[in-house]
Amino acid sequence: MGGFIQPEESPEIAATRILKTLTGLEGVYLEQLFTFGKPARDPIERTLSITFFTLIDILRYEKQLSDEYHPEWFPLNRIPKLIFDHSEMVKMAKEKLRYKAALHPLLFELLPKKFTLPQLQSLYESVYDTGFDKRNFSRKVLSTKLLVKQEDKDKGSSKKGAYYYKLNVKKYKANFQAFLNIIPNAHLL
Numbered sequence: 001m002g003g004f005i006q007p008e009e010s011p012e013i014a015a016t017r018i019l020k021t022l023t024g025l026e027g028v029y030l031e032q033l034f035t036f037g038k039p040a041r042d043p044i045e046r047t048l049s050i051t052f053f054t055l056i057d058i059l060r061y062e063k064q065l066s067d068e069y070h071p072e073w074f075p076l077n078r079i080p081k082l083i084f085d086h087s088e089m090v091k092m093a094k095e096k097l098r099y100k101a102a103l104h105p106l107l108f109e110l111l112p113k114k115f116t117l118p119q120l121q122s123l124y125e126s127v128y129d130t131g132f133d134k135r136n137f138s139r140k141v142l143s144t145k146l147l148v149k150q151e152d153k154d155k156g157s158s159k160k161g162a163y164y165y166k167l168n169v170k171k172y173k174a175n176f177q178a179f180l181n182i183i184p185n186a187h188l189l
Contacts, residue, residue, distance in 0.1 A: 001018075001022045001023075001069065001071065002018065002049060003017075003018035003021065003022070005050075011032065011050045011052075012030075012032070015030060015032075015050070015052040016030065019052075019054065021066070021069075022066060022069045022071060023065055023066050023069070023071045024065055024066040025054070025056065025061055025065075028054050028055070028056045028061070029054055029055045029056070029106075029109050030052050030053075030054045031052060031053055031054075032050065032051070032052050033051040033052055033053050033089070033092060033093055033096060034050075034051050034089075034092055035048060035049070035050050035051070036048070036049045036051060036085055036088070036089060037049070038085070041084055041085050042084055049089070051089050051092075051093070053093045053096070053097065055097075055106055055107075055109045055110055056109075056110070057109070057110050057111070057112070058073050075126070076094060076126065076127070076129065077129055097127060098127060098128060101124075101127055105167060105169070105172055107120075107123055107124065107127060108167050110123060111123060113166060114150055114152075114164040114165070114166055115164065115165060115166075116154050116157070116162035116163065116164060116165070117137070117138050117141060117142075117162060117163075117165065118134075118157065118162055120141065120165075121134065121137045121138075121141075124137070144175070145168075145171065145175075146167060146168055146171050146172050146175065147165040147166065147167060147168065148165060148166045148167075148168050149163055149164075149165055150163060150164040150165060150166060152164055
């Protein structure tokens with residue numbers, strides 16, 4: 001979905017307005033991705049698209065979606081057929097997300113403040129569209145020393161339960177490259 005920029009708006013203000021109008025969402029992480037402008041991308045008229053992507057926890061925002069435009073959530077690996085060059089936009093957004101997630105704590109925007117290692121692994125598997133060995137993933141993540149183990153456990157997923165963790169933001173900022181070890185083929189990003 002998209003919209004048109006008004007004469008008095010910057011691209012960022014327009015993106016924020018259009019996102020709120022079409023989805024009902026506001027106050028979320030929003031970043032400019034790319035400007036698509038091939039002359040024949042729209043068969044009716046010359047149109048430039050300044051694309052943005054946002055990272056949100058859909059469980060927190062599921063109820064805020066606009067009833068007027070009927071936006072829907074789709075898993076990254078099951079996106080329906082899109083018009084014009086919008087599939088290229090999604091592909092580029094996925095590539096940028098993967099790149100940025102390897103270098104910055106962006107994916108933690110999608111987790112609750114306290115999370116389990118299985119939740120973190122599931123998120124990384126979704127973003128990178130690959131499976132990780134559970135033991136190796138846990139070992140690599142914990143070896144970064146960027147997570148702080150909490151006293152309590154999530155008992156909802158198993159009898160034994162999984163400990164909750166929090167990201168140590170201060171340590172992360174000082175040693176952000178430690179998370180590169182988790183991602184297979186991170187040197188190719």
